[in-house]
Amino acid sequence: MGDAVTPALALKDVTKSFGPIEVLHGIDFDLHPGEVHALIGENGAGKSTMMKILGGFLEPTSGQVLLDGAPAPFRSGPEAEARGVVVIHQEFNLAQDLSVSQNIWLGREMGRFFLDHKAMRHATQALLDQLECRVSPDARVHDLPVSDRQMVEIAKALSRNARVLIMDEPSAVLTSHEVQVLFRQIERLRAAGVALLYTSHRLEEVNHLADRITVLRDGAVVRRALRGELTEDCMATAMVGRDLKDIYPPRRSDFGPVVLEVADFAVPPLVEGIGFSLRRGEVLGISGLVGSGRTELAEGLVGLRPHTGTLRRNGAPVTLRSLSDAEDHGLAYLTEDRKERGLLLDKSLRENLTLSTLKRFGSPFLSREAEEAALGKAIQDFDIRAPKRDMAVGNLSGGNQQKLLLAKTMLPEPQIVIIDEPTRGIDIGTKSQIYHFIDRLAREGLSVIVISSDMPEILGLSDRILVMRQGRVAGVLEGAAITETAVVRLVMGTSESEKASENA
Amino acid sequence: MRNLSLSTLGPLAALILLIVLGASLNDNFLSAANITNVLARSAFIGMIAVGMTFVITSGGLDLSVGSMAAFVAGMVILAMNALQPQLGVGLPLALIGIGTALAVGLLAGLANGLLVTRVGIEPFIVTLGTMGIFRSLVTWLADGGTLSLDFAMREYIGPIYYGGIFGISWPIITFALVVVIGEIAMRHTRFGRYAEAIGSNDKVARYSAVRVERIRLMTYVFLGLLVGLATILYVPRLGSASGSTGLLWELEAIAAVIIGGTALKGGFGRVWGTVVGVLILSLIGNILNLANLVSPYLNGAIQGVIIVLAVVLQRKKTSAEGR
Ligand SMILES: Nc1ncnc2c1ncn2[C@@H]1O[C@H](COP(=O)(O)OP(=O)(O)OP(=O)(O)O)[C@@H](O)[C@H]1O
Ligand SMILES: [Mg+2]
Numbered sequence: 001m002g003d004a005v006t007p008a009l010a011l012k013d014v015t016k017s018f019g020p021i022e023v024l025h026g027i028d029f030d031l032h033p034g035e036v037h038a039l040i041g042e043n044g045a046g047k048s049t050m051m052k053i054l055g056g057f058l059e060p061t062s063g064q065v066l067l068d069g070a071p072a073p074f075r076s077g078p079e080a081e082a083r084g085v086v087v088i089h090q091e092f093n094l095a096q097d098l099s100v101s102q103n104i105w106l107g108r109e110m111g112r113f114f115l116d117h118k119a120m121r122h123a124t125q126a127l128l129d130q131l132e133c134r135v136s137p138d139a140r141v142h143d144l145p146v147s148d149r150q151m152v153e154i155a156k157a158l159s160r161n162a163r164v165l166i167m168d169e170p171s172a173v174l175t176s177h178e179v180q181v182l183f184r185q186i187e188r189l190r191a192a193g194v195a196l197l198y199t200s201h202r203l204e205e206v207n208h209l210a211d212r213i214t215v216l217r218d219g220a221v222v223r224r225a226l227r228g229e230l231t232e233d234c235m236a237t238a239m240v241g242r243d244l245k246d247i248y249p250p251r252r253s254d255f256g257p258v259v260l261e262v263a264d265f266a267v268p269p270l271v272e273g274i275g276f277s278l279r280r281g282e283v284l285g286i287s288g289l290v291g292s293g294r295t296e297l298a299e300g301l302v303g304l305r306p307h308t309g310t311l312r313r314n315g316a317p318v319t320l321r322s323l324s325d326a327e328d329h330g331l332a333y334l335t336e337d338r339k340e341r342g343l344l345l346d347k348s349l350r351e352n353l354t355l356s357t358l359k360r361f362g363s364p365f366l367s368r369e370a371e372e373a374a375l376g377k378a379i380q381d382f383d384i385r386a387p388k389r390d391m392a393v394g395n396l397s398g399g400n401q402q403k404l405l406l407a408k409t410m411l412p413e414p415q416i417v418i419i420d421e422p423t424r425g426i427d428i429g430t431k432s433q434i435y436h437f438i439d440r441l442a443r444e445g446l447s448v449i450v451i452s453s454d455m456p457e458i459l460g461l462s463d464r465i466l467v468m469r470q471g472r473v474a475g476v477l478e479g480a481a482i483t484e485t486a487v488v489r490l491v492m493g494t495s496e497s498e499k500a501s502e503n504a
Numbered sequence: 505m506r507n508l509s510l511s512t513l514g515p516l517a518a519l520i521l522l523i524v525l526g527a528s529l530n531d532n533f534l535s536a537a538n539i540t541n542v543l544a545r546s547a548f549i550g551m552i553a554v555g556m557t558f559v560i561t562s563g564g565l566d567l568s569v570g571s572m573a574a575f576v577a578g579m580v581i582l583a584m585n586a587l588q589p590q591l592g593v594g595l596p597l598a599l600i601g602i603g604t605a606l607a608v609g610l611l612a613g614l615a616n617g618l619l620v621t622r623v624g625i626e627p628f629i630v631t632l633g634t635m636g637i638f639r640s641l642v643t644w645l646a647d648g649g650t651l652s653l654d655f656a657m658r659e660y661i662g663p664i665y666y667g668g669i670f671g672i673s674w675p676i677i678t679f680a681l682v683v684v685i686g687e688i689a690m691r692h693t694r695f696g697r698y699a700e701a702i703g704s705n706d707k708v709a710r711y712s713a714v715r716v717e718r719i720r721l722m723t724y725v726f727l728g729l730l731v732g733l734a735t736i737l738y739v740p741r742l743g744s745a746s747g748s749t750g751l752l753w754e755l756e757a758i759a760a761v762i763i764g765g766t767a768l769k770g771g772f773g774r775v776w777g778t779v780v781g782v783l784i785l786s787l788i789g790n791i792l793n794l795a796n797l798v799s800p801y802l803n804g805a806i807q808g809v810i811i812v813l814a815v816v817l818q819r820k821k822t823s824a825e826g827r
Contacts, residue, residue, distance in 0.1 A: 304711070323713040333711075341711040344704045346771060355701055356712035358694045365692045408712075 008195035014063030041216035043399025055087035056080030084163035101137035248460035249439035256280025265309035267300035285462030293471035332414035345394030378407035529795035547675035555727030561773030563703040570753035571638035577745035613728015617721040643747035658743035703770025
């Protein structure tokens with residue numbers, strides 16, 4: 001791919017600064033029609049910033065954006081969109097209170113004088129069918145789980161007939177089946193000559209999809225490669241700048257007594273008849289499809305949803321009516337929905353970190369110094385990279401937000417922690433850090449429940465795996481019985497597993 | 505702090521500008537009498553506006569405070585008039601009045617708060633309803649006319665408004681105390697932090713083990729108490745209450761909060777900003793009265809311009825910070 005082809009979209013010597021801090025340094029980059037170009041890099045490397053510049057949502061501080069070889073100073077996202085450059089953002093850009101259909105056609109409503117609701121609903125249905133997404137066009141976005149919101153976001157982008165489609169971690173919140181569907185769409189668009197830019201922290205996806213790879217580190221391009229030139233390990237090394245070994249810690253073996261016993265637990269309307277126990281120092285993985293009730297179960301356990309059944313803590317029955325009850329009994333919960341439930345995006349790191357443990361920071365008057373000290377420690381322990389300490393959390397890179405959320409969850413020093421999707425949107429180096437962190441805590445006596453849609457993660461991290469299907473326990477795997485096929489079989493249900501492997 | 509931007513300093517600069525303008529237009533402007541006058545008149549709205557700051561910061565709104573003040577005043581006068589034959593004019597009766605004001609204010613705030621948090625009705629609608637209810641109740645109690653405090657008792661409690669120590673009148677001292685407590689509560693206690701968190705995103709607050717409903721309820725109760733307190737200082741001034749007492753106070757209080765830089769959608773509150781807002785609003789009226797530049801009838805128009813301007817400045821700030 002030399003100079004013969006004019007790139008559909010290119011950057012020439014682009015830098016970007018936020019205030020005094022330069023986050024992109026002299027980037028040269030091009031994107032050709034009919035290729036899938038993967039952009040990879042650590043959290044905070046500048047991927048999203050670069051994509052926003054390409055899509056017209058940010059202006060470069062210096063340098064140029066070229067569309068078909070000609071300077072194209074987009075002044076806004078919609079302006080770029082009008083010229084065929086469409087972005088799927090890492091953070092959702094949907095109007096929460098509008099329906100799926102209204103969101104997809106927002107700004108381009110059909111109908112001359114009156115809105116043609118029927119046509120829009122019809123077109124939405126067609127788009128969703130194409131994505132094998134079973135959401136109703138009339139559902140409110142607000143009521144959808146994150147994975148469905150992501151599918152709506154993708155449907156919206158597909159409806160725009162883009163020439164250049166920029167996708168910022170579209171797969172981070174999707175399950176493997178949905179990822180497959182997304183890949184088929186990407187391949188269809190590539191064949192149709194669309195220029196595609198893709199980023200993901202799942203390197204196997206990059207390996208599978210990308211025709212070309214650009215690696216960013218600390219705001220500069222450090223590597224460019226063609227398909228097949230880089231193994232996943234090489235990609236990781238290029239991203240992080242050092243060798244990565246032993247991503248997953250070794251399994252633990254000696255566990256203490258049972259600290260949590262759950263029997264006949266139900267979270268209406270979906271989750272029923274759940275029973276399991278958790279030992280001291282154990283990591284219990286919960287696997288299952290999206291919609292299998294994993295999050296509902298977790299939220300029921302910590303008192304965030306109405307539930308029935310018995311819960312024994314160290315052998316004694318307890319009732320947890322609210323999250324603060326749960327905290328009093330040493331339970332903590334990390335939500336999967338970082339932006340809507342986890343963090344206050346317009347507040348500082350400090351205010352976010354201490355929100356759920358504010359009682360410890362002084363009563364009646366809060367001690368700013370104690371809070372700052374806790375933040376300092378969290379930044380160190382969790383390797384949170386924030387250009388400025390007093391910045392709004394919404395301006396942190398996605399992965400650093402996740403690290404902050406983890407720090408916030410661990411601040412009350414719980415004995416049992418339930419982590420819903422621990423490494424969503426986190427780079428491979430940090431992932432490994434987090435796995436070792438969880439391992440260290442488990443060895444110190446913490447009990448962990450990990451809910452994850454990431455198969456390698458659940459396999460690599462868990463001492464036992466509980467698989468859920470349609471709100472019930474489909475099975476529990478332990479020790480040598482933990483294999484990918486065994487988990488997949490339980491996740492899908494035996495009869496469906498063959499069908500699934502055919503599709504794959 | 506990086507926040508020392510135009511939007512933070514804007515209201516303060518506007519206030520200083522007004523003071524300079526006032527001083528240059530009229531020699532009496534900076535006289536002790538005028539300053540006391542302005543501050544004392546600001547005190548009622550000011551105390552209410554401090555409470556309103558918390559309600560708005562946590563994502564709520566209270567339209568009923570003006571009517572509530574009238575209702576509280578009416579109840580205070582009725583209670584004192586009814587008990588005067590037994591207790592006679594004196595401290596016990598005054599204390600009854602004070603107790604009545606605080607109790608009625610608290611209950612009224614509690615009613616608003618419970619309707620918002622327990623029944624789950626929009627604050628705008630709840631307080632639009634109670635605004636009508638309180639106002640109509642006081643009109644009914646006064647039988648369409650005016651409820652007047654017995655003259656002797658009025659004389660007795662007069663010093664609450666007109667008296668003071670070290671030459672500073674009680675309303676001003678109380679207002680200053682409320683401001684200090686409010687500022688500390690907002691900046692340095694869990695209550696303030698939680699209020700901001702709830703206004704910023706109540707789901708996140710709930711997932712952080714914050715008792716969202718309780719904090720919301722507390723903001724309305726706190727506001728109700730402050731309305732009661734403001735009324736205690738207000739009743740001695742005129743000694744009467746009618747259907748038109750406290751008219752439009754709610755709008756003035758909300759305007760002061762917004763001018764001061766608190767976000768109307770919640771999530772960010774600034775008590776000292778509210779004080780600046782209150783002072784700006786009352787200085788405009790004062791200057792128009794002292795100087796014969798513009799008709800005082802245009803007071804409302806000028807205040808309106810200021811409010812819109814304040815929001816425009818806020819908007820600038822948020823769009824500069826967001827991408
Ligand atoms: N509006 C902003 N103001 C200040 N700093 C910002 C802003 N937006 C991004 N940054 C900083 O720019 C850097 C690059 O962020 P960016 O979101 O592009 O990272 P990323 O590569 O997408 O990371 P991730 O994998 O975590 O999503 C980060 O250090 C981030 O904190
Ligand atoms: Mg990003």
